[in-house]
Amino acid sequence: MGLLVEGELHEGWLEQEQEGGEFVRKAQPFRNWITPDGSPGPTGEGGFPAEAGRYHLYVSYACPWAHRVLAVRALKGLESMISVDVVNPVMGSKSWDFATDFPGTTGDTVNGAEYLYENYLRADPKVTGIVTVPCLWDKERGTIVNNESADLVRMLGSAFDGVDARPLDLYPEDLQEAIEALNEFIYEDVNNGVYRAGFATAQDAYEAAWERLFEALDRLEEHLGEQTWLTGGRVTEADWRLFTTLVRFDAVYYSHFKCNARRLMDYPELWDYTRALYQTPGIAETVRMDHIKHHYYRSHPSLNPTGIVPAGPLLDFEAPTRRTPPMTET
Numbered sequence: 001m002g003l004l005v006e007g008e009l010h011e012g013w014l015e016q017e018q019e020g021g022e023f024v025r026k027a028q029p030f031r032n033w034i035t036p037d038g039s040p041g042p043t044g045e046g047g048f049p050a051e052a053g054r055y056h057l058y059v060s061y062a063c064p065w066a067h068r069v070l071a072v073r074a075l076k077g078l079e080s081m082i083s084v085d086v087v088n089p090v091m092g093s094k095s096w097d098f099a100t101d102f103p104g105t106t107g108d109t110v111n112g113a114e115y116l117y118e119n120y121l122r123a124d125p126k127v128t129g130i131v132t133v134p135c136l137w138d139k140e141r142g143t144i145v146n147n148e149s150a151d152l153v154r155m156l157g158s159a160f161d162g163v164d165a166r167p168l169d170l171y172p173e174d175l176q177e178a179i180e181a182l183n184e185f186i187y188e189d190v191n192n193g194v195y196r197a198g199f200a201t202a203q204d205a206y207e208a209a210w211e212r213l214f215e216a217l218d219r220l221e222e223h224l225g226e227q228t229w230l231t232g233g234r235v236t237e238a239d240w241r242l243f244t245t246l247v248r249f250d251a252v253y254y255s256h257f258k259c260n261a262r263r264l265m266d267y268p269e270l271w272d273y274t275r276a277l278y279q280t281p282g283i284a285e286t287v288r289m290d291h292i293k294h295h296y297y298r299s300h301p302s303l304n305p306t307g308i309v310p311a312g313p314l315l316d317f318e319a320p321t322r323r324t325p326p327m328t329e330t
């Protein structure tokens with residue numbers, strides 16, 4: 001775990017920064033946007049026009065935030081336009097590294113870095129922030145465009161539409177208000193909720209996070225009993241943002257993060273919904289359970305000192321669903 005403070009690497013930030021036992025996620029330092037013509041986006045500066053082959057994504061298959069971006073890249077058919085490097089899933093004190101001794105890792109094919117933090121320093125030698133994936137690199141300007149997954153999901157959802165991206169709108173105008181409300185609730189209570197439970201270092205902080213998480217999952221179960229997708233009849237970015245937490249739930253969050261009131265499999269709607277999203281063309285390839293399990297169970301020695309990676313649970317994401325997986329309608 002690496003925190004950069006004015007360009008200096010501080011190792012093990014997670015162990016050091018637990019105020020009141022509550023895990024608090026920090027804002028990201030790079031917030032520029034790729035836009036069709038390079039004009040500035042909602043945050044940051046301009047100068048990043050949509051061009052095939054120019055941008056490069058650093059991800060971990062383990063990370064739910066990076067996973068959302070990989071999912072949108074696949075859904076929008078951007079694989080040949082935006083290249084990807086995959087870090088080693090096991091994170092040490094200097095945060096992510098590019099060792100290639102784990103199947104599916106790539107090394108850093110653009111900058112030849114050993115550690116991801118080196119690229120943060122290439123982008124800004126005086127940067128302050130946690131070294132995180134996902135992280136979008138501009139090969140032309142040699143800098144990081146953005147390292148906030150919520151921005152990247154939104155950006156890749158439309159920036160490349162004039163450069164042959166698949167015409168699929170994940171943020172339709174008439175649903176934007178509903179999507180924003182869902183995103184906020186799901187981020188606070190579910191996406192970040194599992195981390196708040198898992199990284200709590202005080203009993204009351206853990207129990208509060210646990211309660212809030214399962215209240216949210218119960219509410220989503222009820223909601224999905226009434227409609228197919230979160231906003232009704234069509235899949236939006238809100239569904240993909242929820243998916244990456246749900247797909248990790250039984251393998252990791254239930255046990256490693258002690259989110260154990262119910263398994264995902266105990267929620268008939270949420271389990272069906274997760275399988276249907278998994279079965280969307282291009283998505284199964286973005287789900288690497290080996291990276292997911294090895295990352296969580298081996299990167300947090302304070303939670304799992306032996307580093308033993310559980311063999312189970314046995315999860316069948318390919319089992320038939322009541323919902324028709326998106327993009328498979330004939």
Ligand SMILES: N[C@@H](CCC(=O)N[C@@H](CS)C(=O)NCC(=O)O)C(=O)O
Pocket residue numbers: 001002014028062063064065066095130131132133134147148149150
């Ligand atoms: N808000 C960021 C969060 C990204 C994030 O926390 N990624 C984790 C991996 S799941 C990370 O890289 N952590 C580095 C660390 O803990 O030191 C986003 O959504 O992009």
